[in-house]
Amino acid sequence: KAGVTQTPRYLIKTRGQQVTLSCSPISGHRSVSWYQQTPGQGLQFLFEYFSETQRNKGNFPGRFSGRQFSNSRSEMNVSTLELGDSALYLCASSLDGFNEQFFGPGTRLTVL
Amino acid sequence: AQTVTQSQPEMSVQEAETVTLSCTYDTSESDYYLFWYKQPPSRQMILVIRQEAYKQQNATENRFSVNFQKAAKSFSLKISDSQLGDAAMYFCAYRVEYGNKLVFGAGTILRVKS
Numbered sequence: 001k002a003g004v005t006q007t008p009r010y011l012i013k014t015r016g017q018q019v020t021l022s023c024s025p026i027s028g029h030r031s032v033s034w035y036q037q038t039p040g041q042g043l044q045f046l047f048e049y050f051s052e053t054q055r056n057k058g059n060f061p062g063r064f065s066g067r068q069f070s071n072s073r074s075e076m077n078v079s080t081l082e083l084g085d086s087a088l089y090l091c092a093s094s095l096d097g098f099n100e101q102f103f104g105p106g107t108r109l110t111v112l
Numbered sequence: 113a114q115t116v117t118q119s120q121p122e123m124s125v126q127e128a129e130t131v132t133l134s135c136t137y138d139t140s141e142s143d144y145y146l147f148w149y150k151q152p153p154s155r156q157m158i159l160v161i162r163q164e165a166y167k168q169q170n171a172t173e174n175r176f177s178v179n180f181q182k183a184a185k186s187f188s189l190k191i192s193d194s195q196l197g198d199a200a201m202y203f204c205a206y207r208v209e210y211g212n213k214l215v216f217g218a219g220t221i222l223r224v225k226s
Contacts, residue, residue: 031212033212033213033214035214035216042216042217042218042219043203043214043216043219044216045213045214045215048211048212048213050212055211055212056211056212056213058213088155090157092157092212092214094212097210097211097212098210100147100159100162101159101212101214102159103149103156103157103158105154105155105156106155106156
């Protein structure tokens, strides 16, 4: 069974631009969660999507948004990039809300 | 709000010896899950072990075991017979009973010496 995949793996953007990251969950998984990892703030929960609906949301500004498609693939979008958005963005998939989450390899975003 | 605290930024252990990583958490919930995740230099997060709060028995996975003290809100990870491949950042994480929002601690870097 293929694991969680994230594309692209690396991304370089400049301040003010926007970016879209993609996450394909394990086949059959309906929940996708996104996390931001930075040296200063550690691992922080962004949001979770389950069956195309946002089920949980973390404390991030509205510049961070996401969506989930009918095939459970998820995208997250960050608009008006700031230097502080440079981070490793991890997504994780799960069958539902009871089972363990499996993480993808992450997308390393650098904002210049 | 739930919080997770890992008070050891870095730990070292000699190969084949035992090491314990500490974690405390704060919650007002009675039902929840606790996890230890390993993040090697590749950055791939790997689940090491999980504990359901309603279970009194401590979870064990091969060389990894936990000491879960619900009243004290403590959840430590013991790694026995440490191997070079155990070197990584270890994160303690909390999750409410239902839902996929994980709250992570700051992490502990584990170094294994040969």
